[in-house]
Amino acid sequence: MEKYNHTKIEKKWQKEWEKQELYKTDEESDKKKFYILDMYPYPSGEGLHVGHVVGYTATDIYTRFKRMNGFNVLHPMGWDAFGLPAENYAIKTGMHPKDTTQKTTDIFRKQIQHLGLSYDWSREISTHRPEYYRWTQWFFLLLYENGLAERKFAKVNWCESCKTVLANEQVLSGFCERCKNEIVQKNLEQWFFKITEFADALIDDLDDVDWPQSTVINQRNWIGKSEGAEIEFRIQNSEFRILVFTTRVDTLFGVTYIVLAPEHPLVAGLLQDISNKKEVEAYVKETSTKTELERTAESKEKNGVELRGVKAINPANKKEIPIFVANYVLTHYGTGAIMAVPAHDERDFEFAKKVKLSIVEVVRDKTRNSKAGGVARVYTGSGQLVNSGKFDGMDSGEAQEKILAYVKGKKKTTYKLRDWLVSRQRYWGAPIPIVYDKQGKPHSIPKEYLPWLLPTDVEFKPTGISPLAESKELRGRVENIFGKGWRPEVDTMDTFVCSSWYFFRFADPKNEKEFASHEQIKKWLPVDLYMGGAEHTVLHLMYARFFTKVLEKLKYIDFKEPFSKLRHQGMILAEDGRKMSKSLGNITNPDEIVERFGADTMRIYEMFMGPLADSKPWNTQNIMGARRFIERIWRLQIKVKNQKSSLDKNKELDTLLHQTIKKVGSDIENLKFNTAISQMMILVNALEKATVVNLSSYKILVQLVAPFAPHVAEELWQKMGGTDSVHKKEWPQFDESHIIAETYTIVVQINGKVRAKFEASTDLSEAQIKEKSLSMERIRKCLSGKKPQRIIYVFGKIVNIVV
């Protein structure tokens, strides 16, 4: 027997599989479809890291398993190629992003192939290619022409270092997601997608998907649906009214002042009527030039000024109350104005204390004996109403309804979700397919001009204006087509636009007439299993769901959710337990591991580390365990004999074999690869102890291992006389009759503590088992004459004697 040589075997089979196009999706097949998708990577210059390998190996195992179980599987791979890092890299090196992208995707593809991952490369896509972004542009126009994309002025997040506008989702606690620089706010005209129109569907349809609970909750929180009411407050001696949004109508009698956001339009409207006009103007100017971040980060300290000389009227008790402008009220949420209830809202309480405003308790905690008039602490729960006129004594729920009717308020639902800002002042993205006429009015670029090509005569250096604005070619192109005085849109699209529909393209990647044909979409979508890191939950998943809902609304598709089942792979931490990062110098390079130990070992190791979704630290020492496992299987070859009977002479081994088939199958189905491998190790350990291994048993072992370690399995399959690829074989079946044992171990406990065990044959009755337990010498000794009070028998498992 030759020594196990992973390099030789892996090279050989990777070449052979490519030659045979073994993993190409069968177009003609009438087998049941299954679409297994990885979140496609951004092909960075650093290459693949060990974290990618976890997710890709997991889906590969599942893919191979599904194929062996008779499914027609779509398992594609592509590149999220547009984006800031490629452009930043281009700026640094002077190379065109197109060339660097080409280079890095080539490296990624090679690395992925060296892992033996069974993607159908004939369907590879890359978002930076005109054949692809043509359809990204088509989607933009689809949204625009259906009123779902609009251009508007907005206070937007601006990164001074990246020189671009960012989406809210790309701002992490006030800092740029990419470069970690602080974000400032600018007022600019930008393109938005109206994702807020789908807020309810984005919440409701989460009920129908099989996703990790935490991800579903994160999505819900991000959308932030909140049901409440709008209530109008009159202003004394004025035509103006203040509309506030509240979720606590029951506290209306406790409203002792009103607060407007500094940007609230009414502030300007009321300026004429107030006595401290200068002070208010100065305050508004100061607060609104600050970003939201500065307002919160520099101090959570609340401050504000009163609009002196005007009073609002509380519609519930008709009392006159003061009006403030304050920094703690947000313009963009609700109506930009609030009714302050200092006794029952922490923020209002804090502000009222500071400015010395009155605090009136109107809801009392029923479970506690709150002291009358005790407003030293805020009570934000619901309870029983006090100081609320005829509503006294009602509980919060009832009062909500009654008071709302009494003041003629309207029910209203608000959301935290805001429209998606998609324009970017950067080069390396899909150009927005819009041109402006002489009056500056936007027009769609007619579909026949798509792809609307990204010009090449541009400097990448960020200047704050879009690089495309410099392109003579682009300006000329527009004037040629549309006429003199017309000018191009010079912003590009956020890369999240590209990734919001790529999973459709895989169904029909070469289609030149549509983003994907109706039949191919119907055939393959939705995605049956989607795998990716949890860090993408809010951003990408929300946008992809939004696009899917748009398509459904416009009758392109007839399903509502793109990803039926979603799972996250956990992060691989460095050996020191910290995150792997370049700056810490603790990165493990997968290429080195593959070279030293082999791809099969790498795959087994990463899957054996622990539960797929958990974060776990890398441990190079532990890789040897995976390697030894493969070598043990390899060495078992010597013991293989082609015995006549398919049933192994060794009954115990036969039982174990069938148990293993069963467990490995169900574990793969549940993505519990660590325990599947552990079960196979148990089988291998047992086979090693036998003097002879039946050929049929060994072949089954090789088939079970095949999804995990495809190269060595293929090699051994061939050595065992297999003619076709093991990966095309049917998954082995187990026989339940081989698993059922003739005896089982009964554990005898006294008061829940294990005292003895015995083997009982399956035909013993309950009474016989109890009797047998009591008669055991050891049990008699332990009982030492004490009378059992009760004897509990759990079928086939336990006898518990209670004394």
Added chain:
RNA sequence: GCCGCCGUGAUGGAAUUGGUAGACAUGCAGCACUCAAAAUGCUGUGAGCGCAAGCUCGUGUCGGUUCGACUCCGACCGGCGGCACCA
């Protein structure tokens, strides 16, 4: 602060309609093979007590439910992730 998840040997982890805690693997120790090393194989490996048979304790802490709790309930402690003045 709010929401969600998690806490098991030296280490990664296994075990949940409540039923033998620590499977499998790594490490470590001893032995075999070897001139030697590597590789491989065998044995041991939660803690304490005991010559032994065996006993006691043990799944973050404290309490509860139960014949029986890693598993269920309550409070607390610690860690991770997300959101964060959203009215």
